[in-house]
Amino acid sequence: MSKIESHDAPATDGAFELDPEIADHLTTRRQALSRAGLWGIGAAMASLPLGLGVLAKSAYARQGIPQQVEDILNFALTLEYLEAEYYTLGVQASGLIPSAHVPIFDLLRIHEVQHVELLQSVLGDAAVAKPTFDFTAGGAFDPFNDYAQFQILAQAFEDTGVRAYKGGAAGLNSAPDLLDAALQVHSVEARHASEVRALRGQSRWIQFDETDVAAIAAVYAGEANTTHAGVEVTGVTGVSERGVTEAWDEPLSVAAVLEIAGLFIVD
Amino acid sequence: MIHFGRGSVRRVKRAEKPGSTIPTTEILMKRFDVRSDSPLPTRRDFLRRSALAGGVIVFASACSDSGVMDPGPDPEAASFGSGNVAVLNYAYLLEQLEAAYYIAVVNDFYPNATSEERSLLTDLRDHEVAHRDFLAVALGSAALPEIEFDFSAVDFDSRTSVLSFARTFEDLGVSAYNGAGRLFTADADGAALLTIAGKIVSVEARHAAAVRSMISSNPQAFAGDDVVDGNGLDVLRRPDQVLAAATDFVVTPLDPSGIPSA
Numbered sequence: 450m451s452k453i454e455s456h457d458a459p460a461t462d463g464a465f466e467l468d469p470e471i472a473d474h475l476t477t478r479r480q481a482l483s484r485a486g487l488w489g490i491g492a493a494m495a496s497l498p499l500g501l502g503v504l505a506k507s508a509y510a511r512q513g514i515p516q517q518v519e520d521i522l523n524f525a526l527t528l529e530y531l532e533a534e535y536y537t538l539g540v541q542a543s544g545l546i547p548s549a550h551v552p553i554f555d556l557l558r559i560h561e562v563q564h565v566e567l568l569q570s571v572l573g574d575a576a577v578a579k580p581t582f583d584f585t586a587g588g589a590f591d592p593f594n595d596y597a598q599f600q601i602l603a604q605a606f607e608d609t610g611v612r613a614y615k616g617g618a619a620g621l622n623s624a625p626d627l628l629d630a631a632l633q634v635h636s637v638e639a640r641h642a643s644e645v646r647a648l649r650g651q652s653r654w655i656q657f658d659e660t661d662v663a664a665i666a667a668v669y670a671g672e673a674n675t676t677h678a679g680v681e682v683t684g685v686t687g688v689s690e691r692g693v694t695e696a697w698d699e700p701l702s703v704a705a706v707l708e709i710a711g712l713f714i715v716d
Numbered sequence: 717m718i719h720f721g722r723g724s725v726r727r728v729k730r731a732e733k734p735g736s737t738i739p740t741t742e743i744l745m746k747r748f749d750v751r752s753d754s755p756l757p758t759r760r761d762f763l764r765r766s767a768l769a770g771g772v773i774v775f776a777s778a779c780s781d782s783g784v785m786d787p788g789p790d791p792e793a794a795s796f797g798s799g800n801v802a803v804l805n806y807a808y809l810l811e812q813l814e815a816a817y818y819i820a821v822v823n824d825f826y827p828n829a830t831s832e833e834r835s836l837l838t839d840l841r842d843h844e845v846a847h848r849d850f851l852a853v854a855l856g857s858a859a860l861p862e863i864e865f866d867f868s869a870v871d872f873d874s875r876t877s878v879l880s881f882a883r884t885f886e887d888l889g890v891s892a893y894n895g896a897g898r899l900f901t902a903d904a905d906g907a908a909l910l911t912i913a914g915k916i917v918s919v920e921a922r923h924a925a926a927v928r929s930m931i932s933s934n935p936q937a938f939a940g941d942d943v944v945d946g947n948g949l950d951v952l953r954r955p956d957q958v959l960a961a962a963t964d965f966v967v968t969p970l971d972p973s974g975i976p977s978a
Contacts, residue, residue: 552935562940563948615914616901618897619907625898625978628910632894633949635914639921640939640950644929653922654839678854686849688842697841699916700911 461675514575519626521617523577524703525631526568528613530579531710532606533561535592538584539603542593550648557641564634571627581715589664589712600649605665606657607642609709612668612701614638619700639698654695667709671699721859787920790969798974801858803899806955806975807913808851808860814844814885814964816865821882827873833930840882840923847916849928859909879931884961886924887943891951892958893917899955899976908968921950954978 508525514522536558539545546554569576584592584602592599615636621628643653657673660666675683675693680691782941796802796809817840825834852859871877893913900906900913931963934940943951953961 516919535865556936556939560948567947611918618914619911622907622910623902628898629952632897633952636890636894636917636921636946636950637939637944639918643925644819645921646937653926677850680850680853682846682850685848685853688846692842696846696919697915
């Protein structure tokens with residue numbers, strides 16, 4: 450199993466800035482022609498009973514969705530594509546998931562597919578196409594034949610998702626209806642993360658920046674932070690430092706999230 | 717020694733509490749869904765109701781609409797302040813509620829609590845106490861006072877009762893933070909506070925999943941369809957809905973009128 454190198458990407462409060470290179474990347478995807486098939490926009494729109502598409506259209510009827518908001522939503526969509534495909538393939542892999550755990554991963558699959566459809570409905574033609582994924586990360590992992598690895602990557606994806614939405618939310622504070630939805634997705638990802646961690650016998654909350662698997666250490670970079678809004682919390686509470694690190698989850702920069710996700714994206 | 721003493725917790729029910737605002741019979745009937753054809757209230761119902769009658773969160777409109785007896789704004793009610801401060805105080809109220817609850821749970825576990833359950837509930841206490849203490853310092857002199865709570869509706873000797881209320885409080889907290897994000901100002905200050913709130917709410921959601929899995933045999937309970945809708949979205953509640961649910965447990969009179977509206 451290869452290592453996703455841990456790096457010191459500090460979690461920054463509220464910062465959501467797209468690296469120009471990443472923005473270009475997303476723009477390129479946006480222009481990609483391959484929108485047909487399973488993830489086709491038209492099909493998603495047609496099957497959505499309620500979705501936020503209508504809402505986004507009315508909110509931005511004249512000027513369209515602001516570029517910054519669009520970038521955040523496409524960033525989120527990319528992660529949701531990844532999670533949705535991962536659980537879809539996992540649930541389909543015969544003999545991989547023990548029957549007692551199938552309902553759990555199937556629920557994760559259902560939610561991630563719903564998130565994909567929701568974001569597609571909001572973005573409309575501006576939605577990025579689904580990337581091509583390689584969940585072996587070039588042969589480093591074997592999640593669809595090895596259940597332990599499948600769970601490890603599920604934990605990594607869920608905890609990364611929580612951090613990514615947290616980072617993105619601050620950039621949506623001028624788009625209140627989309628912010629509502631982003632926060633509602635965010636807490637669902639956290640419920641998922643909690644359950645997957647428990648399934649692995651791990652603490653449901655992130656302790657310091659620890660992980661039992663070095664290969665996913667980058668997912669937890671910066672999680673040991675104990676200073677919030679300028680308050681060093683360990684100095685104002687009787688709760689242990691470990692407890693304080695557990696009690697706050699940290700955002701992750703877009704660059705760091707895409708570095709993690711990028712390992713599984715072929716194109 | 718960890719000091720968990722802040723926050724008054726009343727585990728023993730009182731027949732009556734002083735309250736400067738007296739809800740009218742009409743409001744009580746509505747609040748407790750008492751209908752003329754309802755069976756006679758049980759002793760438990762009665763005790764809950766008398767406890768509730770003391771829990772007063774003053775909504776200006778509710779008072780004036782009641783007509784018969786309009787006590788006007790309670791000068792003693794604790795103000796949330798306004799703007800971003802009011803949103804943080806709203807979070808502070810909920811964190812005080814949760815902290816007080818788990819302090820009471822952990823101080824005297826229900827019989828036969830497993831070591832896993834004790835450990836998990838102790839973690840929840842620690843997290844909520846840390847959230848509470850952080851918000852108290854962040855708010856400084858603008859902070860709500862120490863709120864007095866009434867948990868007489870909880871049977872602290874019953875695993876089912878303790879975990880059911882824990883589930884209620886965690887899901888309520890998640891929905892409250894989800895619905896409060898947009899109440900922060902749409903500027904850099906608001907964005908920074910939104911991130912702070914986001915750092916807390918995902919831990920509340922981790923809690924909610926934990927408690928739900930403890931109390932239910934349904935393997936999908938952690939994110940069940942009673943909290944996650946057909947678009948994969950978690951519950952979201954605005955302050956009026958959250959405070960209406962929390963008022964059952966709050967003794968201290970509150971004036972939340974300064975909380976920004978969605």
